[in-house]
Amino acid sequence: MSDRFDSLLGQGLAILFALGLGALVILTVDESPMKVLVTLLNGAFGSPERIAGTLLQTTPILICGIAACISFRGGLFNIGIEGQLFMGGFWATWVGFSFNLPPILHMLLAMSAAVIAGMAWIAIPAFFRARYKTNEVVSTILANYVAVLITSYLTINIFKRSGGQSETPPIFESAYLPELFSFSRLNWGLIIGLALAIGVYLFFTRTSRGYAVTEMGANPKFAEYGGIDIRKQVFLVLIASGAVGGLAGGVEALGVHHRFMEGFAPGFGFDGVIAALLANGNPIGTIFTALFFGALRSGSLLLEVDTTASREIITVIQALIILAVSAQITIRRKASDSTAGERRWKF
Amino acid sequence: KDVNVAAISGYFSQGFGVAIVEGLKKAEKDLGVKVKLVDTGNRALDYEEQFNNLAKGGEYDIVFVMGWELVDALQKTAEAYPNTKFVFIDGVLDSKHVVYANFAQNEGSFLAGALAGLMAEKGSDIDGLGDGKAIGFVGGRDIPVIRDFMVGYEQGAKTAAPDVRLDAVFAGTFDDPAKGSELTMALYGQGSDIVYNVAGPTGEGVLQASAAAGKYSIGVDVNQCNVAPGHVMASMLKNANVAVFDLVKDVVDGKTLEPGSVHTANLKTGGVELLLCPDVADKIPADVKAKLEELKADIASGKIKVATTTQ
């Protein structure tokens, strides 16, 4: 308990330190740090609409974060969540505008398409990782670029709606993911994300399959020795991670945008990965780190309007916070792992 | 009464956006209005909140909007806040709640294409040109707005010089001048000696490549003649500064901007024009110049209809 308290305290101090540095940066661009902070808070939590806006930003980060958590737990690094999200978003939209089906069924079908697209998009890197140990960090990063280009191609060259927008036709209302409140686009995606976080947490800590994945991530040789089929498990873990990544795209397409366009959801995949890393791969912790990032994103929107500081300042502060926290997490770890050999990056 | 003006876009840093900012700065200085620029970035999820943040307080009398990706958020917000005047720049939508400032970039590009085609036909008669009989086009991303330039350019070239081949390529990004320069080198290598850039910062690479290769390029949106002096043959200007300033002036003067009205800037109004760069102009033969004037008149009079992709 006190350990946990210590670590929270440490993280808090690290964030304060980063904010201090951030304040200096803000001063250099001639704005009052206090005003920026107040605007940020106001933008993130100033009214029910803004809180909803924050949660709206949190949702995709959270779901992507969970996708990342799944892969981390298995000792794998799916950095291609961005690509799975784009693929999921596109194919959910495609089902959404191509078919005319009864309401809930349509939405479920579109969501399944998102999940399948996410899985399909990671299937090849997953296969090669499982079978030939091909580094999944690089293959999934590269696949991101391809996913973005392919979905752009499909959007603009094949399925473009008429008019000047680079986007697909809108989906039918029957495929909408219902909104939670009348005053915001915040939708069931948030509930899906929260349920997923708890579900994934319970899966990993309480079930025998979750145990198998956990041990594979912690010590693959031990897991292999214990009779766990590493190849199959690696493949399944990556596929599951990709499925959740695709789901994130489905939620964005069906819950928020109701269509697919260029610049559909850039950066959420990476933010999710970082949120998961900061939470040390814990899905419950990821809820909070995702909320933190969501608040920063949504708060910074008001910044452009109300101050002379730009959103990039927030990007800088966000990066500083990540750096400070990442150092802080591991200062504590350092006490126990003193050997140099343990600190090698596992490919 | 104070007039508050806002502009929202993700492209303030690129040619056309720069022109808009210029117009607003002028309005700030000459008309004493207050100006707020809101940079959208590129995250689709943010747009609606950004519009809400702008419109909610009701303090802005006129809001300029530029960028097709903002259209959905714009229409939603314009409907929800009928008291705020939204002006959509560079296109016309169905919505009756929005004022439109439309630029006929296809017309200007038509002339650019005609110039390039006519010059390419002259071939090695002209300093720095070969006999490739081809002209190039480097777009940023392959999106409808950019294609609008391209179809005009293509039509202009085909009309003025039917035998000249057009090689059109897209960099896939507006942020990679190195790629722009590389693409241009590739086009030069394949026989194009004049390349038209419609690619934002990527396009700067196109212009620089023309200087490096000793060939020619055509600028876009604003006067780019001085980016690579002696190698930028012309610039296709979209005089957004003038258009924006005039609209702000109308508001200051108390005129109402009719919702749904379309203010078109084209060759006829002079809102769009092809500027021959002075340092290259004397290399351009008189017959080419005459032909350009003739085509311009034909477009202005409606004799030639230039195709478009953004309606």
Place this chain on the structure above:
Amino acid sequence: MSVTPATPLAIELKSITKRFGAFVANEDVNLAVESGKIHAIIGENGAGKTTLMNVLFGLLQPDEGEIWIDGEKKSLPNPAAAIAAGIGMVHQHFKLVPSLTVAENVFLGMEIRKGGLIDHAAQIKKTAELSKQFGLQVDPNERVGLLSVGIEQRIEILKVLVRGARIIILDEPTAVLTPQESRELFQTLRGFVAQGMTVIFISHHLEEVMEVSDTVSVLRLGKNVASRPTAELTKSDLVQLMVGRLVSFDRLPRTPTIGKTVLEVEDLWCRDERQLQALRGVSFGVKAGEIVGIAGVAGNGQTELAEVLSGLRPSSHGSLKLNGRTITGLSARDIRAAGVGHVPGDRLVRGVDRNASISMNLLMGRQDQSPWSTHGIINRRYLLEQTQALIKRFDIRTRGPESPAKSLSGGNIQKIVLAREFTGSADCLLIDQPTRGVDIGAQEQIHGEIMRQRDAGKAILLISVQLDELIRLADRILVMFGGTIMGEISGDRVDEEEIGMLMAGVVPEPRPNQVGAA
């Protein structure tokens, strides 16, 4: 406690205390090492031997106490200072770089350079000279990754010599060697002292200590409980000093309850990581209630044999049968399910997840079985109960079932593995190096457990590089060399010389009574 110096002291440690947090690893240790002698240090696992040597080598800083070298007080803030003072250390775990050549490894950290660039030719030449001078045969051009453990150790010693060490510390140097290799090593060590150098030598093998050392110091619970000339002591004195009680090492009594054949291996072939042939046609059988020992120098296919038998490595040819049923080519999971338990040789890599709790380590392999889990949900209460029971039964020294495995000492980690593998429903147990690096007290317990398993009618294949262990436990001993079985020796009549020759790949003159007598 210290010995009155007859010759000048090479090393004198005065009241050394070293703490790790609240834990005292070395407490007020005085140690005097005479120049030109071989000084052995023994003690149970965790007694503080390595810690003390690390202090002497500058790797750790003592909290209290002084270090005197050749009659001078020294402070050793880092290994470089220790090296400068003429101390060299051969670590328990070798620290060689596999992709570099022998010469590069030897000269690593003190490269010979010409014009700013490393002079490979000179390094090779010097290595060859040195290896000749001290009788440590190596090929300076070979990549270390391709060499055997025995040769790796020679390289480690060369590394120390090339740095001009006069005082050489060896931490458990024989743990991985064949008897012949050990004997060669002792020869080398004697050569060193003959040239006036001093050797400090840590071992768990008391025979070796008796054989080679001039003086012995015994550490217990971090304290130096005795330093005496070896000649004054017997083996059982040493044991008593170490653990405070008597321990027997005799061959354990047999109960002739051998049953039907459980494991049958026929003409087994397989390849290793580098795709080189590791097993070349191995055949044997293990009966219920029988312990079959596999002797051999590490790296002659024993590990691969255990891995093939447990399904971790595919065989390229041959068949495996368990209770008459063919299990060739089954996965590790299926082989486990068929009834094979496996105590892996590399316990820290395969045997446990060091960061997981003891209970989570005990769950491995049976997480899908009832009552450990029902409908895929882990039965946490049952797991906790079982863990507590096993901690008690196997005498695992820990703070509790939720302590991470890494907080335990090596011997106790091994007990976790045994507790897991010995309590399953396996008919056949593959036990690889059960007591490597484990102290005598724990060894005895582990041996007891193995015998109990045998008495319970399990078929046991025991792989060990320690001959005395095999002699103590096994009914029959198969000697492996180069991926084949060189010969078989009855556990009752063991001739170490003969086993040694088999281990070295030499088939001795047939002595009818001994080969094939099962």
Place this chain on the structure above:
Amino acid sequence: MEVLERLLNISLVIATIRTTAPILLVALGGSFTTKAGIFNIGLEGQMLVGAFFAVIGTIATGSPWLGVLCGVAAALTLALIFALLVVSFKANEVVVGLALNILAGGLTVSLMKAIFGTRGSIFGHGLVGLPALKLPNVKDLGWFGQMISGYTPLVYAAFILVPVLILFYNRSRLGLYIRVVGEKPEAAEALGISITRIRYISSLLCGLLAGLAGAHLALGYTTMFTENMSSGRGFMAVAILIFSNGDPLKILLGCLLFGFSDALSLRLQTLGISSYLVLAVPYLVALIGLFALSYRSRPRLIQETLASMGRVLSVKSNTIKPATATDASKP
């Protein structure tokens, strides 16, 4: 045929060299960290600040060479932060690398806004690029002369660095130590080689080259700075580093493959294939390369021949050692 002629000619070779150079520079930088056992995904950000400050420096001083120095200094600063966090504080290198990339993106834009009042791109303001080097007497060499002359200095630097680095790793003490620290840190530690120091040095050397790569992008390849102008080249370099394992020669081959597919794909566009598909070509080439190389490592025959050849020739056989959680149990 005509199409082929249009695609494959000397200008394609030249373009390949041009497109290869920046990736090569940054990948060679990454080879230091890769060899030292650090996974540096922050190359992208180092390159970006390198480019930005090279431009700022040039505008401030009027000399592109001083600009290059500024760019390098900025990249070194980022590399220092990377080393501080990753080496001293043992933070996760992926988190730190990604965060530094984000920082670089945000910082360059913020500063651009603060200094120039706009975002987007910087050119003009008296910005001058590095001069192109015309090698003397190359006219006599025909197409070869055409191929090797007329690049900006950092292009030559990139290619010359390949043999220099090969020598560095094989014959210099620092190079040897870097390899040892990456392959077997315990060995380095035992010999009194400071792992921390070597990793700092590797990170800084990496920053040096990444900064040069950025400076080349802004002052050699083009003469301007644009938001996010590194455009994924740093990530490409990381991909190459993984399948080259940091070996300079393999890095060169990987970069040439990339450069070639990049240059070729740009040309393919003129055949009327959609730019989106064509632009995916280099990434697909990388992916296929990655998969093919890992597939190839499978067949036993090849492995075995390589292994035995390795022993005979005592060439470094490049078996990637699976990094295990602990090496403590080595028999």
